[in-house]
Amino acid sequence: MGKNFLMAGFGGQGVLLMGELLAKAALLENKGVSWLPAYGPEMRGGTANCAVVIEEEGEVVSPLVFEPEVLVAFNKPSYLKFLPKTVPGGIVIVNSDLVDVKLSGPVRQVFLPANQACLELGSMKAVNIYLLGALIALTSVVKAETILGVLKEVFGPKGVYPLNEKAFWRGYDDAGKRANHVETVN
Known part of the structure; x- marks a missing residue:
């Protein structure tokens, strides 16, 4: 049985790239995979x-x-649009720097300060990779080593792999620390 993921945000936040990286890693692990983007007509925002x-x-x-x-x-x-659609018992990973509310629902919610963590690392452009690290820590859907290989392939030629590797591990570690403090808001 498969697992369904939905990443959602504003255009320009790296939402689609995050999904693409996850899909590529799954393909490298010989899993069946689909990646389906959806976006508004605006280029950014x-x-x-x-x-x-x-x-x-x-x-x-x-x-x-x-x-x-x-x-x-x-x-x-x-968060407001998709949390109510998440299956009971599902996991919701939230960028708490941009979400100042907590909806109720029978889901596990993990609030992570993604923007702040990436500012500390030196670039807001890595928020999607930070959240990808959190997703892998909480689901183990693919191996961390596989994702890192994909990150190196994509970001290595651009010279930004070290930043993205740090963002991935920071998100992975932060989610791991909060995994035992996951909120189920009913």
């Missing part, structure tokens, strides 16, 4: 989300994700 479906064995039946098992909410509008 509009809405953006992508659905990733990963099947441990076999092919993906449908790339559509109406009820994600894992939601990554980059901002408040995405």
Whole structure:
């Protein structure tokens, strides 16, 4: 049985790239995978989300994700829109720097200060990679080493792999520390 992921935020936050990196890592691990982007007409600042479906064995039946098992909410509008659609018992990873509310629901919510962590690392451009690290820590859907290989392939030629590697591990570690303090808000 597969796992459904939805990443959502504003255009320009790296939402689609995050999903693409996850999908590439799943392919490298010989899993069935689909990546389906959706975005508003604006180039930056509009809405953006992508659905990733990963099947441990076999092919993906449908790339559509109406009820994600894992939601990554980059901002408040995405959190408000998609948290109610997340399956009961699902995981919601929230950028707490841009989400100042907590909705109720039978889901595990992990609030992480992604913007602040990336500012400390030196670049806000790594927020998506920080959240990707958190997603891997909380789901183990692919191996961290596989994601790091994909990051090196994508960011190595641009000279920004070291920053993205640090952001990944920071998100991974921060999520791991909070995994035992996950909020189920009913």
